Amino acid sequence: MSTNAKLPLDMLYQWENNHKDRLYMTQPMGDGTVDEFTWGRAVDEARRMAAYLKSLDLPEKSRVGIISKNCAHWIMTDWAIWLAGHISVPLYPMLNADTVNYVLNHAGCEVLFVGKLDDWPSMKPGVPESVRCISYPLSPPNNYETWNTIVAGNEPLQGNPVRDAEELATIVYTSGSTGRPKGVMLSFDNMAFAAEGGIKTLNVGPDERMLSYLPMAHVFERTFVELGSLYAGFQLFFAESLDTFVQDLQRARPTLFLSVPRLWVKFQHGVLQKVPKHKLDRLLKIPLVNKLIKKKVLKNLGLDQVKLAGSGSAPLSHDVLDWYRNLGLELLEGYGMSENFAYSHMNKPGRTRTGYVGEALPGVETRISEQGEVQVKSPATMMGYYKDDEKTVEAFTEDGFLRTGDKGEIDEMGRLKLTGRLKEIFKTSKGKYIAPAKLENLLMAHESIEVCCVSGANQTQPFAMVMLNEELRPLVQDDAALKKEIEDSLKQLIQDIHKQVDPHEQLAFIIVMQDEWTIENSFLTPTLKLKRNVVEDTYQQKVDAWYGQKKPVIWQ
Known part of the structure; x- marks a missing residue:
């Protein structure tokens, strides 16, 4: 694949010239109705907003922020910023005021x-007074200039502005599992290479349907949904809210569906609440029944039309x-980083191997360093970190490979x-090294566990802190029988894990947390990854007392 991909x-x-009447985006409006955007309408509105941005006489290549959940206007804004000659800066829609202020400044x-x-x-308190704000039709109440007023009051930007391939298109602020x-x-070339490579690898075309709901500020959604739809031309639907998610899915009937591990687990828990695992397993073993059962389960999830399902952002x-x-x-697991626009590795249909994130995508070079670090290089690799030359130098090897910070190994088929x-x-205090990810994957197999953290530096054995799924958390406080049932199953889980790991990796105990780990209280990143340092710092003072109890399962 050449780096001469169309920008x-x-x-x-x-799409504007050749397919302007083709339906592109379907946006629920919160009142039971939807607003539909053809390619022609979407580009026209973006051109009008671009004309307005140019009328502000901002310095060339100004940075323009977008803070919103996914919606049709998010995508049109990105286009408008580029058409006007500026640089887009997405912000996660659930940041606190301090982080909003940091990113904008x-x-x-x-x-x-x-x-x-x-x-x-x-x-809102994080937005500097000097920043001009523009609101979308679905924005919370405010007194800013509105999208619709601006679009109605400006003629479309004429001509086809050209941006250079090597020019800065966007600054993506990593979700920051540690520090700022x-x-x-x-x-533009980074984005083009990743988008074109992704749709060619997956053989995706204009007849697909996709539901957009993971944060657009994250490269996973930006690469495969925003840019994927721009390069393949497929139809996008947007989720209205968590409460309407099943209806949103059933409206879209997606043929492509991407999610993160936490949500795949939630979907599974939802099914198993209605049909216990042992009963479902039994039904799936009956030849005449299993096809009907599979179809019914997937239809209830809204996933019965899905041809390609992907999971990324963390291991499943x-x-x-x-x-x-x-x-x-x-489920095809993939692997990528903000630093390479999520374009690195992906499992391919028929070539998957459980526990592996797949083969290098076209144009990606991969190697394992002497320390076991996965290092990658491709035309999708970032230009560097904004205003941080020191960290940029640290991120690369002398010969230009990106240091991922992940340890890995490659099998005989090139799967990572x-x-x-x-x-x-x-x-541990015995001098043995522990890789928490290995143990956490085994723990997450338990249907009651929603998120977990393995710790135990300088202790005799590692231990695990787990948060039960949200349906169970309130129930165990009042139901002694349910609490005992879960405790017994966790004791069995410890025994099962011990059969699969080396003696120095065996868990001393499991702590069942009553605290909730959320984005809002900074235990999770906006992409639902655990902030390990926050968890460990929060409970550090309790660890010695937990070891002193000498129990396999402890309720915090």
Whole structure:
């Protein structure tokens, strides 16, 4: 594959010129209705907003922020920013005011588009007074200039502006599992290479349907949904809210569906609440019944039309992967980073191996360093970190490979297995090294566990802190029988894990947390990854007392 891929704006003009009447985006409006955007309407509105941005006489290549849940206007805003000659800066829609302030100041944003948000009053204090705000039709109440007023009051920007392939297109602020987020600089060429490579690898075309609901500020959704639809031309539907998610899925009937491990596990728990696992397993073994059961389960999830299902952002347990595959849904795990626009590795249909994140995508070079670190290089690799030359130098080897910070190994078919984070590996008091990711994958196979953290540096054996899934958390406080049932199953889980690991990796105990780990209280990143340092710092003072109890399961 060459790096001469068509750039995003080239694709925009192609759909505008050749398929302007084709339906592109379906946006629920919160009142039971939907607003539909053809390619022609979407590009026209983006051109009008671009004309308005140009009328503001901002400095060339100004940074323009977008803070919103996914919606049609998010995508049109990205286009408008590029058409006007500026650089887009996405912000997660659930950041606190301090992080909003940090990102807007660090990027030097002149303008901010404010969209669909659940808690704008707590975020708003982070927006500097100097920043001009523009609101979407689905924005929380505000007195900003509105999208519709601006679109109605401006003629479309004429001509087809050209942006250079090597030019900075967007600054993606990493979700920051430790410390302040870093601004990943991505060029138009980085984005084009990743988008074109992804749709060619998956053989995706204009007849697909996709539901957009994972944060657009994250590269996973941006690469395969926003840019994927721009390069393949397929139809996008947007989720209205968590409460309407099943209806949103059933409206879209997606043929492509991407999710993160936490949500795949939630879907599974939802099914198993209605049909216990042992009963479902028994039904699936009956030849005449299993096809009907599989179809019914997937239809109830809204996934019965899915041809390609993907999972990324964090590892998914083997048991969950196998459970979906038994239903006839082959989940393809992938691997990528903000620093390479999520374009690195992907399992291919028929070539999957449980526990592996797949083969290098076209144009990606991979190697394992002497320390066991996965290092990658491709035309999708970032330009560097914004205003941080020191960290940029640290991120690359002398010969230009990106240091991922992940440990891994490659099998005979070139499939990559991630075995842990270099910085997360810790040593017990016996001098043995523990890779928490290995144990956490085994723990996440348990249907009651929603998220977990393995720790135990400088202790005799590692231990695990687990949070039960949200349906169980309130129930166990009042139901002694249920609590005992879960405790017994966790004791059995410890025994099962001990049969699969070396003696130094065996868990001393499991702590069942009553505290909730959420994005809002900073235990999770906006992409639902655990902030290990926050968890360990929070409970550090209790660890010695937990070891002193000498119990296999402890309720915090």
